[in-house]
Amino acid sequence: MQTSPQGALPPSTRPRLAPASLGRWLKENLFNTWYNSLLTLVSLWFVWVAISSTARWAFATARWEVIPANLTPLLIGTYPRGQVWRIWTALLTVAFLAGATAGTAGGRGKRVAAWVAPLALASLLFPLRWPTRVMLGAAVALVAGGYWLFRGKRRLWPWLAGAWFFSFPWILFLMWGIEGSGAMPRVETSAWGGLALTLILAMVGIAASLPIGILLALGRRSSLPVISWCSTALIELVRGTPLVTILFMAHLMVPIFLPELRIDKVVRAMIGLTIFTSAYMAENVRGGLQGVPKGQYEAAMALGMSGPLTMLLVILPQALRAVIPSIVGQFISLFKDTSLVAIIGLLDLLGIARSVIANPRWLGLQAEVFLFAGLIYWLFSFTLSQSSRRIERALGLTKPS
C-alpha cells in the first residue's frame, strides 16, 4: 500500500493542478494500480453489502417507535416535568459558551453553521412538541449569538476558560435547586437521569478533578520525599486500576468508611469518577509543568518571589494553558466512561437504555435502543474531539497543518 503524498510543498509553490474531471479523479484515487483497483472493488462490494443490509433492517424490520416513546427519560430521566426549564437554562448556558468558544478559537462561520444546522433541522423534522422546538431554536440562536459576539476576540480566551469552569457549579446549582423554595425546589439526585446525568457526571468529574489533579501533580514534583512518594503512589495506584473497580469501591466503601454521612448513589459515583480522573489529570498537569522552561523559575526567583507565589502566578498559568487540549481530551473520555455508572445501577443514558429494554413492552429491541444511545454518545464525543483540535490550533499549541 502506498502512502499518500501530503503537504510536501507549501501551498504557494505547489503546481496548480489541471481542473479535475470525474474520470480523472476516479483513475487517480481509486484505480491507479491493479491492486488498488482490486481493493476498490472489494471495498465497494463491502460498502454495498453493509449499507443495503443496514437499510433493509432500519426501514423494514426495526421498530423505531420505542425511541419517541422513551425520549424524555432517555434525555432527562425522572426529573420533575414541571422543572424542566432548569435543564433548558443549563443547556442554553452551555450553548452560549460553545458559540463563544467557537468565536474566540477563530472557527469559520460556515463550520459553526454546519454543526448547528443539522440540529435545527432535526428539531423541525422529528415529532417534537412545540416548546421543545422553541427551546432548541433558542439554543441555536445562542450558539450563533455567542459566536458573533466573541468572533475573533482571541484575547478573551482566559475569561472564557474561567467561564467554562464556573458554569459547572452554576449548572449543578440549577439542577439541585434550593431547599424549600417555591420557584426552584430541591430535586434530589435520585431523580436525575438520562443524558442530563451523563453530562453532569462528566462535568463534575472534570471540574472537581482539576484542582485535585493540580495538587497531586505539584505533590509528585515536590522536593519533600514524603509528599512526593504519597502523591506518586496514589496516582499510580489509581491509574493501574480499572474504572469499574474504583466506581464499585466508591459505591461500596464510602458508606463503610463514612457511615455517619448518608451519601447517596449519584454523589458516590461522582466521588469515584473524581478520584479516577484526578490521577490522569495530575499526569496531564505534570506534563504541562515539565514544559515550562527553567528560566521562568529563575526569573521569578530573581524578582524575589517566594516559592508558592512563583507557582501560582508564573508557572501554573503557563502550564495550564498548555494542558487545555488534554483537559478537553480527558473530558471526552470521561464523558464516555460515565456510562460505567450504569453497572452500579445509576440511570444515566445507558442505564435508562438498559431499563427501557428490560421493559416487557419493548422486548427484543436492544439494537434500536442501543443504536440511538450510541448515536447520542457519538455526536457529543465526535463534536468535542473535532473542536478540541481547533482549540489546540487557536491556542497556538500546534502548527496548522
Place this chain on the structure above:
Amino acid sequence: MASTQASKRPEPAGRGAISFWRHRGARNIAIQAVFLVAVVAVIAYFYNNMIRGLNELGLTFGYRFLGLEAGFAISEGIAYQPSDSYARALLVGIVNTVKVTLAGIVAASLIGLVVGVASLSSNWLVRSLARVYVEVFRNVPLLLQLLFWYSAVILKLPPVRQSVEVFRSFFLNQRGLYLPRLIAGQGFSSWLWFAGLALVAGVAVYFGVRRRLKRLDRPGFPSLWALGTTLLIAALGWFLVPHPPLDVDPPVLQRFNFTGGMHLSPEFAAILLGLSVYTGAFIAEVVRGGIQAVDRGQSEAALALGLRPWAVMYLVVLPQALRVIVPPVTSQYLNLAKNSSLAVAIGYPELFNVGTTIMNQTGQTLPVFTLIMACYLSLSLITSAFMNWYNRKMRLDER
C-alpha cells in the same frame, strides 16, 4: 506546597541566628511530619469505621475467608467446582482475564495495523473506510458497544439447530461459536522428536547466520533463516511419521447441542469482539501517527533505490515507525486489560466479576478489592517493565 526549585536557594549563613520556622531543613521536616500525621489520621479514621461496621455485621477483617468453600458456579474457565475454595475461584477469574486480554491484544493489534496502514492508503475509498471505522468506534463508549454486541447481535443469532455454517466445520449460533480443534493424534509423540530437533536446528542456524553476517558486516535476516529451517524440519517430520501427529476434532451436532471441537461462549465472543474492535480503533490511530512520523525522505530514498511500494512500507517505513508506535500501543494494551473488567456487565466470569460475587457472599469488601487491585497493578508493572526494556533496546544508537 514547596516546589523543587525552592531547595536550590543558598542556605542562609549563620543558621544558629535565625528563628526555627525560617530554617528550611526544619521547616521541611515539620511540613512532612504534619502531612504524614494527617494522612495516617484519615486512614485510621476510615479503618476504624470499617472495623466497627464489620463488627456490627458479625464479620472479622482478614484474608482467612480465601480458604473457605466458594459454593457458587463459574460458567467457564479452568477446572473448578463450587466446592473449591474462594482462592481457586479467584484464580479462575484471573486466568479468564488473562485469556481474554491476550486474545484481545492479538486481535486488536491486527485490526489496528491493517486499519492504520489503510488510513494512509492512496486509495480514496479504502482511506475513507478506515477513517469512518476509527471515528465510529472510538467515539462510542466501550460498555455500550459490549452490550450491543452481546444482546443485539450474538444473542439474536439463530438457535442451535439453525446454526450459521462456514465450511461445515464452523458453527455460529446463540450459544456461541463452535470450531474444530486440533488434538494430539497417534503419531504425536514421535513427531515431537522432530519438533525438538527443528527447534534446536533453528536456534543453531540463527546464531550461525548472525555470526557470519557480523563477520562479513552485511545486513540480513538471521531470524528468517532460523524460522525457515525450523518449519522445514518440522514439516519433514510430519510426513515421515507413520501416523498423522495431529487429528482434527470437529464439532458435531447431537440431539440438543454440539459435542467435540472448541467452544467460545457468547460472553467470551462478545467481550473479545468489543475489546478488539474498540482498542483496534485506537491502535490504528497510533499506527497512523507513527508512520506519518517517519521522515518522508526515507520512503523517497527507498523508492529512488527502486524498492516496490510494499517493500518500502515493510522494510523501511514500518521498522522505523515501530519505535514511535510501541510505547503508546503498550498503554493501549494496558487499557485493554483494564477494560476487560467491563465483562462484568455481560456476565463473563473474569477477575472482577468473580471478585464481586465473592464480595457479595462474604462481605469482605476491602480484602477482595485489595486483591483485585493487586492483580491489575502487577499486570501494569509487568507491562511497564517490558516497555522500559523495549525502549532501551530500541534506542537509536547514534554513531
